[in-house]
Amino acid sequence: MNIGKIIKFHRDMAGLSREKLADLAGTGKTVIYDIEHGKTTVRYEIILRIMKVLNISVNFQSPLMHLMEEKDG
Amino acid sequence: MNIGKIIKFHRDMAGLSREKLADLAGTGKTVIYDIEHGKTTVRYEIILRIMKVLNISVNFQSPLMHLMEEKDG
DNA sequence: TTATTTTTGCCGTTATAACAGTAAAATACA
DNA sequence: TGTATTTTACTGTTATAACGGCAAAAATAA
Numbered sequence: 001m002n003i004g005k006i007i008k009f010h011r012d013m014a015g016l017s018r019e020k021l022a023d024l025a026g027t028g029k030t031v032i033y034d035i036e037h038g039k040t041t042v043r044y045e046i047i048l049r050i051m052k053v054l055n056i057s058v059n060f061q062s063p064l065m066h067l068m069e070e071k072d073g
Numbered sequence: 074m075n076i077g078k079i080i081k082f083h084r085d086m087a088g089l090s091r092e093k094l095a096d097l098a099g100t101g102k103t104v105i106y107d108i109e110h111g112k113t114t115v116r117y118e119i120i121l122r123i124m125k126v127l128n129i130s131v132n133f134q135s136p137l138m139h140l141m142e143e144k145d146g
Numbered sequence: 147t148t149a150t151t152t153t154t155g156c157c158g159t160t161a162t163a164a165c166a167g168t169a170a171a172a173t174a175c176a
Numbered sequence: 177t178g179t180a181t182t183t184t185a186c187t188g189t190t191a192t193a194a195c196g197g198c199a200a201a202a203a204t205a206a
Contacts, residue, residue, distance in 0.1 A: 001131065001132075001133065003117075003133070005141070006133055006138070006141070009137070009140075009141050010135065010137060013137055013140075017182075017183060017184090018183075018184075019182090019183075019184095027164080027165090028164055028165045028166070029165090029166090029183095029184090030163095030164065030165060030166080030185095030186085031163080031164060031165080033184075033185070033186085034163085034164090037185095039163090040116075040117050040118040040121065041116050041117070041118050041162080041163070042116070042117050042118075042163070042164085043113075043114050043115070043116065043117065043163075043164080043193085044076075044113055044114070044115050044116065044117045044120050045113040045114050045115075046163095046164085047117050048113065051133070054135070055135055055136070056133050056134065056135040056138075057133070057134045057135065058074065058131065058132075058133060059074075059131075059132045059133075059134060060074065060076070060079055060124070060129050060130070060131060060132075061129065061130045061132060062083065062127070062128055062129040062130065063128070064082070064083060064086055065079070065129075067082075067086075068078070068079070068082050090152075090153055090154085091153075091154070092152090092153075092154095100194080100195090101194055101195045101196070102153095102154090102195085102196090103155095103156085103193095103194065103195060103196080104193080104194060104195080106154075106155065106156080107193085107194085110155095112193090114192080114193070115193070115194085116163085116193075116194080119193095119194085
């Protein structure tokens with residue numbers, strides 16, 4: 001799953017520059033550049049913040065997931 | 074989404090110690106401990122490797138996602 | 147029970163990711 | 177066209193995440 005392309009595509013669709021997206025995500029512009037260029041050695045937290053701004057949800061799936069007790073807030 | 078609990082649950086189900094999981098994921102055991110304790114300032118790449126070992130898939134969803142041209146291998 | 151093995155929890159050091167700065171490139175506007 | 181503004185590409189420095197090491201705790205065996 002190419003996260004760089006996903007972010008680039010959504011950023012373009014939102015009409016955001018890297019710097020603007022970075023500001024909204026509370027991070028530096030360089031990391032946006034890095035991610036869009038295929039770097040995956042970036043903080044997970046930063047990925048999450050960027051995804052939030054771009055209205056992208058992150059989901060985890062597995063055959064066992066439904067067995068986890070989940071307390072809904 | 075509590076990634077720490079997800080990993081802890083699947084690790085237990087797989088009968089793996091942190092050290093064993095770390096070895097399989099090609100990382101150190103400390104980061105497993107950190108993640109399970111709620112730390113999100115960890116490398117995205119490491120999350121991916123751990124998820125792979127535990128057979129958990131990572132998916133991104135958005136209202137625009139289907140508009141991306143995806144070349145299937 | 148005691149001894150042995152395994153696992154967990156955490157700290158200090160080292161490698162590296164994030165950042166600001168800046169030049170180049172692109173875009174906008176007159 | 178020229179000038180201003182915006183965006184991109186990249187580098188070096190600094191903050192910090194990843195790691196190994198070790199003690200404590202837990203599990204397992206005898």
